[in-house]
Amino acid sequence: MTLTRQDTLALDAQDPLAPLRRQFRLPEGVIYLDGNSLGVLPAAAPARVAAAVQQEWGEGLIRSWNSADWVTLPRRVGDKIGRLVGARPGETLAGESTSVNLYKVLAAAILLIKQQGDASRRVIVSERSNFPTDLYIAEGLARQHGFELKLVEPDDVAAHCTASLAVLMLTHVNYRTGRMHDMAALTRTAHAAGALTIWDLAHSAGAVPVDLNAAEADFAIGCGYKYLNGGPGAPAFLWAHPRHLQTMEREDLWQPLSGWFGHAAPFDFTPQYRPASGIARFACGTPPVLGLTALETGVDTVLAAEPLGGMAALRRKSLALTDLFIALVEQRCAGHGLSLVTPTEHAIRGSRSTSPAPRAAMPSCRH
Ligand SMILES: Cc1ncc(COP(=O)(O)O)c(C=O)c1O
The missing domain is CATH 3.40.640.10 (Type I PLP-dependent aspartate aminotransferase-like (Major domain))
Structure with missing residues (x-):
């Protein structure tokens, strides 16, 4: 049985990883599935990079090496x-x-x-x-x-x-x-x-x-x-x-x-x-x-999952999201000539693509 939108919203509401979403900045309304190519902007990055430029470089100058x-x-x-x-x-x-x-x-x-x-x-x-x-x-x-x-x-x-x-x-x-x-x-x-x-x-x-x-x-x-x-x-x-x-x-x-x-x-x-x-x-x-x-700000976004179960917890969610995505594509895109090249078996499947929630997954499809 396929999940309804209500079911998925309910799952989101009980998701222990949900607070990690706040670590990322995305334009309003964007669902981003290309983290396998370019990860999302960490919310901490703009201020941290600005401090490195303005204080460490601008004021500390060469002393900042130490x-x-x-x-x-x-x-x-x-x-x-x-x-x-x-x-x-x-x-x-x-x-x-x-x-x-x-x-x-x-x-x-x-x-x-x-x-x-x-x-x-x-x-x-x-x-x-x-x-x-x-x-x-x-x-x-x-x-x-x-x-x-x-x-x-x-x-x-x-x-x-x-x-x-x-x-x-x-x-x-x-x-x-x-x-x-x-x-x-x-x-x-x-x-x-x-x-x-x-x-x-x-x-x-x-x-x-x-x-x-x-x-x-x-x-x-x-x-x-x-x-x-x-x-x-x-x-x-x-x-x-x-x-x-x-x-x-x-x-x-x-x-x-x-x-x-x-x-x-x-x-x-x-x-x-x-x-x-x-x-x-x-x-x-x-x-x-x-x-x-x-x-460093980007790596910190992943390390922030450590108290919540770390990579094992991210993996569980990634697999669940990919399974759901595959099921929905099969259900809704049938007849459009798409075939799945990503393995469905968990043991031989990575985490195709990323989203800030914190790991959405998109299987690769080809015509
Ligand atoms: C498996 C793999 N290795 C290496 C690279 C890229 O290497 P570089 O960062 O030197 O361009 C990519 C880019 O997508 C990749 O997928």
Whole structure:
């Protein structure tokens, strides 16, 4: 039986997550279903960004690198994002774009594999329908390092985890279909084959529960402007498992974008590069302070759900909304040539799209 509008209003009235709606600003009457592309403006963002511009920049000027903690923003915002994706403090860095962060972690994974000395392990596997920038970055690095990029269908990924696999590079939730991979299972399969994994969490962070450490994943990256509500062009994030940071340190391996913010002592201004220890060696240039400031307000909108059950509670609501949306589209749009490409099964479905209430969900449809 399909719910009536009255039923849905009654559900809204008892929704424990309803107070989170106040964290977002939307034009009156707008129902927004595109948070998978650009998240909604956090109500706190305009004043917080204005303060960063007027007081921190305008009055504090260069002193604000220390007095306003600009210099630690990538770690601070990174740690907040880390809480949403199962990272421990000190493992996540916010900054740069997803594409650039993917370049850094994929290059690091390639170096780690090469350092093992098995020249027959030279394949990067990804999904044919992965977001193009991921494939383009991988194509470029594969050319540079003499690796092969193999693109496969989602159901065939596990079968391609063989002895030649160097890196399994997947987007956890597919940007077109909303289909979600089993991160823990595929990571286990890739590890059993001797390979490393990279997970793009662009459509997962702030949208579905993720536990990178429990999954024993190797590297992860993701966008700040989608479900994290960081604003247009918001900085992205990057995570590396500490075991790889330790190996990189021990073997003197650097990720190739060895800029001064990833130096062990950037303000010594020495002519030689010496990578910082830990995740800081993945930093490159000067952090985008205003972008990180806006992003922090966005990440805070998701963290605000922690006392109300956190990502698990958001997930329950997201699934319920998507189920309802699918049912209503099937009921009301039948005969209009629409077919559903999003899986109906919860275990393999992400949270297609977002709305400020706090997570509406829209399955992807195609003609
Ligand atoms: C899975 C995925 N990765 C990466 C990106 C974009 O990367 P960038 O922020 O570098 O443009 C997108 C954009 O939609 C995406 O869906």
